[in-house]
Amino acid sequence: MPTYAECRRDLDSYISARVPVICLRTIEQQRALRLVRTAAGHARRGNMPFWIYTRATGLRDLRTNTAVLDDRSLTGAMDYAASQFTSRPNATLVLVEPDGLDADTSLARHVAELARLADTNMGSVILITDSPVWGGLQRLGMSFQLDLPDADEMYATLSAFLDDHRGHIPIAWEEPDIRRAAGFLVGVTEGEAVNLMATIAAKGSVEAGDVMLLAQSKDRIFSDLTGLEKVPLKASDYAVGGLSNLRDWLDRRGRLLQADLRATDLRPPRGVLLVGVPGCGKSLSAKAIAAQWQLPLYRLDMGSIHGKYLGESEGRFREALETADRVAPCVLWIDEIEKGLAGVNDGTGVPARVIGQFLFWLQESQSRAFVVATANDVRSLPPELLRKGRFDELFFVDLPDARDREEIIGIYYRRYLRAEPAPEELARLVDLSDGFAGSDIEAALHDVGAEAYLGGGTAQMRPDFVADTFSNTVPLSRNNPEQIEEIRAWGRERAVPAGRFAATTTPGSAGQGRRIVFLDD
Known part of the structure; x- marks a missing residue:
């Protein structure tokens, strides 16, 4: 994921090379403009003209912000730039969010002709957009993407905000608190982070407990979560009986989820797979975890991601996982995961591709989205999902003793x-x-x-x-003793018991096969 500093180096090199078309993809217009203004303000570019066009302000000088034309139309701005490209070397035109460049349109061809004209006199056209750019135009130059702020950049944003407010309101945050908050806010824009901080500061102070309040408030900026359902939590969701081994393990993972891990090679906890007898608290555990950790709970409905068109299911699933990364820190609950990932050999290839996406995300994602997946019939799950390293642990929820x-x-x-x-x-x-x-x-x-x-x-x-x-x-x-005993026999051998110990085994069974070991045991 390119950082702000990497994008600044790329943009600087493209401008120095006089690339005729520079496509900057981003959803953060103001942050991108700051990037362009920084590049234009370099001392060695003092004699190079830079103009910027937006629909609201028309064509203006990028450095002084003075109007260049009374005509605020895009056509007028492009005609002016065309005349300048033929008479002045090293000129640069910045177009902000121009419409109609995502396909072979008359405007896209007009911009392409303008770029070719600029190329004859070492000029450049910079496009700032959050939409795809027509390939015929994009191939005339270079493209790069400005991603959302990473933890270090978010730390700088939060530090600057707090420095502006010190002396005006009490601020209890120390450097570790700012680091934790920055990690929680990865996935939002710079503007959204400032809005969240301003909301907290508006109460007249910034207290130590506001770090977790910031994490809880983050999900309010996402109004339409594709493939995810926000699950409201009630007071009763805090109470889970039994499952003491699972609860002890979750206490430790909760501390790790909220810790600042930048100085280590550790990654945030990925999640837990709960298998076992129906009705023994697997789904309730997902709610209890979110309630205990004071994090929002989202349910990923595997049934809702499947579509009838080629690639539709995979696209929906990928979008849902990307959304989970953005709303993190959160608890992502996947109930009865076997129903969504079963059928790897069904002939269409869709389940296999969905499983591949999920496994890759479990392995590579660095977000603080903690997955709680539940399954009743674990035998229908692909074996690669059960391999150590996908989930942090596999627990078996047996009948309570x-x-x-x-x-x-x-x-x-x-x-x-x-x-x-x-x-x-x-x-x-x-x-x-x-x-x-x-x-x-x-x-x-x-x-x-x-x-x-x-x-x-x-x-x-x-x-x-x-x-x-x-x-x-x-x-x-x-009612169904054979099926229940078959599930219990599987769990005793292959999973860590979620309770104090495995429930009484049947004669001749192998008994408890695994247990989790803590460092201070």
């Missing part, structure tokens, strides 16, 4: 009954819920809460009603 069921029952009992379960009742419910997934426990206690509400509260509830509801609940592990 007795201690985890006790924690889950307590969470939902308090949520739906607004009360604490008595110790003897809790112990009985733990026994009755053997084989339950977390969703089974929630469904049972939701039914109890609904009946209690209709009956006027827990005081009117029959003492054994909760236990009877649990007894009458048939969990998925009993």
